[in-house]
Amino acid sequence: MDAQTTRPVVVGYDDSPEGEIALEWAVREAERLDRPLKVVVARGMLWSTAPGFGPAAPWPEDLDREVVVRAKQRVTELSTTVETVTESVVGTPAAVLVTAAEDAEMVVVGRHHHSLLGELVEGSTSAQVVAHARCPVVVVDRHAGASTRAPIVVAVDGSSPNDAALAFAFDRATQLEAPVVAVHAWTLDVPDTFDTAWLRPEHIAELEQHHRSVLDEAVAPWAAKFPDVELRTVLRRNLPVEAVLEQSEGARLIVVGSRGHGGFVGLLVGSVSQGLLHRDRPCPLAVIHAEHREA
Template identity: 35%
Template sequence: MTINTGAPIVVGVDGSAAALDAVRLAAREAEYRQRSLRVVHAFIWPLTGAPLTPVPGAPVTAGLRNQAEQYVTEAVEQARKVAPDLRITGVVVDGAPTPVLVAESRGAALMVLGHRGLGGFAGLLLGSVTVQVSASAECPVLVLRGEPRADGPVVVGVDGSELSTEAIGFAFDHAARREAPLVAVHAWLYPAPVGPGDILPLVYDLDAFGAEEERTLAESIAGFAERYPQVPVRHRLVRGSPARVLVEESKAAQLVVVGARGRGALGGLLLGSVSHAILHHAHCPLVVVRHHATS
């Protein structure tokens, strides 16, 4: 049996079909990364007086607690079908999904979530859970969008920010493991302040600014390209909406990687329109990077 060491990959489950799809993706990721897999269900104690355990005379599978445990058991079985040699554990944790998943992220190498689900994960991309987890998690968060594919490039959004650098590192590592090409995308609309208090000129030279943006893209990628010489890299500098460009690139990609926050048009990612557009409309799985992965 394969021995998986280091921080695990964590996947949130709730009994939905989307969550089981996420489990299968998480199992493949764990195999690629030689990590163990931890299946987590966040269990909220009901306020309605519904039985948590079977009432006298009821089937042994009755009760919300047993149902929660069955969700985990089913998910672990699905993961084992994908990766029989993987070390897999499953757990029911008392609490609401967001705090449970954020707490789990502190010891995880990667968090994997489905794009919609039931119960505590309902409306995962439409409500606050994904925004809060992606913005607060202490590991990268992989959200399953579209159909996972083995071909196509890894696409990464580049804007020169610190978290963009984290995202580039994750994207290069993923591309190297998959023997996939990488597309580095830098999209810009107008000059934007880099830090608090920066004042922009009322009139600026677009050609000169475009050349500066090209330098930002090249410099952001250079060190990683040297570290991963086996990864073919294509630069894509576009004057346009970052969200629109990344969504378009996702149509042919196997993965899109972005930082949780950026500068300029990517500023406030996961808090404004850019994140919502990518999360709602990406055609492939999406990784949001906020922190270094745990080793």
């Protein structure tokens, strides 16, 4: 195998319910792709106990060993065929996973549910990994739609960077024989109650037709490249996050592109990937960075 075919599926594990769900999803994905699995347990940063004493581990080695053993046991219970490496690394979970993702096929992370204010103040591992990892990041906090016809929902904005998300969605749809639902949302810069005062109905219709063209032109090359993939396009006059969530009930996966805004910046500028990350979603979320191209 060459380097491309041996890139592992990386997953962060912390023995929490969210970590269990992420691990299960990662095992199934590694099995499906015939890729090795790398399970990473982050031990936190070393800290100094007192002057004259060396740094101390953030938690006892016995506890660390128990988590690693538990991870290995769970992988064995889930699959007997996946080649697996499990390691414990000193560092914050986000930093450890971003480093591990440098040569990965994808990185899978669970999401611990905090309030939006809590994530602003304390930070979120999943948000930080989404913002900084170079490979696709899949945030799994619940199981996907079980139906074989469960679609892959992809957000479309018509930009060149968004092509990476479309490539990922169509490639995965081919592998899974799943349909693709491509969603494009548009809004006016004025409240609905001011439409008639600010814009004529004909003008609004022209805007809608423009956005229909944006959606159709964005998906056309991928529909041509993957003719066997069933495609449904959805145009909504709504906020992008709301439009995507509206189409995602029963979906297998939500796919969205990212231009690299994360943390405070992403939250302040209204990044769709960050917006979806912090919402209650019906299925896992895959965030694909602009430089990644699957197909």
